[in-house]
Amino acid sequence: MSHHKIELEEVSFNYPDGHQALDNVTFMLGHGESVGVVGANGAGKSTLLSILSGILFPQKGSVRVGDIPVTKKTLSDVRRSIGLVFQEPDDQLFMTSVYDDVAFGPRNYRLDEKEVEQRVNHALEEVGINHLKDRPPYKLSGGEKKLAAIAAVISMEPDILIMDEPTASLDPKARRKVMNILKGFRHTKIITSHDLDMIMDMCDRTIVLKNGKIAADGLTVDILGDSGLMDRCGLEIPLAMQNCPVCKKSKLL
């Protein structure tokens, strides 16, 4: 049995105002896979993440995490194996110090304070912000907040890491740092982003969403390099694949 797989079968979701955010979405993710979910604004990415983490429940279809179907009864087990990092770290950090924020999850699982301390220190070391542990989160820079939010999730030792726009509003160095940290996470990863260069760098597989439906699912290089598909889905091919702006030479082989 693997805890690290995710299976969605014909999942559809409508918001109360009638807007259909997901329409018959089916895919399966295996252990250790690193998958990028891309799509234009309003394509259904955030809804998909909310459904994967059991914040929303689909009206149709089923979601399984590991071998457990995601229902209200299994939520606590499911959430133990999933770690979701929000797009806005300010929404995720609510305690008075970075340490307490990172310890919030482990403490909820009733681990003894020694184990909590070990996990917190390990998580902080992993993202390289041990020196910030006594600082209040609201005083950190954007990049540091993001790292603290990632540490807060890593401390729960999830089997699957889900990231909503991990590199949004980060400076180039902070972006690279976050990417390197995520690369070091060996378990299953799902990353939604508009930063297609980052997706290309981090994910072997990419799923493209368009109006709540899966428009394409396959190897990242094939999908992101398909300019017709990208254009139809309101996206562009990554900068790294575009022609050189100076000599106009194609970077595609």
Place this chain on the structure above:
Amino acid sequence: MTDIAGALYEIKHLDELAKRDNTINNIHPLVKLIVTLSYIGILASFDRYEVSALIPFIMYPAAVMIICEIPVGKIIKRVLTLEPFIIVAGILNPILDKSTIHIGNLTMSGGWLTLFSLIIKSTLMVSAGFLLIATTGIDDIAGAMSLVKIPSIFVLLFLLTYRYIFVLMDEAERLLKGYSLRAPGQKGVKMKVWGSMIGQLLIRSFNRAQIIYQSMVLKGYNGRYNVSGGKGFGYAEGIYLPVWVAFFIMSRLINIPMFISGFFH
């Protein structure tokens, strides 16, 4: 606009002071909670015409501020913002209470005396409350509340209300910033947009509170707020609690200023 941001920062700063390492901050939160509650309780038990016996009670906030190096200005600023409410509560006393009180050779209106007494008592109580936050921190106060078996629903309400204030103020600041940048030269917000602005504020802060709640739930939150019970009881607690409580009781039973002035007559 900047006022809200400043106020927000100041409140958070108060909470942050509790993270510093000093004798009182390191004392068990439960002990500090009991000391604060007994201080407030004993102050409240004074007769409404009592003024002179209240003076020794200034010792407690003064001592805490000195030991913890808490900037006096910060606490005074906080207390002053609440002062108008206290004055409003007692402003009718001088009119309604026409009795006269004799203190030595002085004759004073009982109403004015009760107003003074109320102001002194409330100021001391409010400062004690702020000092509890500045030396203990909200999370540890909540931990102490759970230790004395206050139902977890109340502890939770206390904590989440505190958290919600920040969410609300944060949203208010964003709204006002957005407004003022497009309404140059205007003082305050036009009455016409108050309705939509307050509505927006409510919906936005509600949405944000919900996202924060989701984030808590995803981290295994299930209605119980687990704060570290880290600190234990030691010598410091054994001294701090009885010394203060004894001092409060003594000051309650003996009117120390009158007692001292007795020496000189």
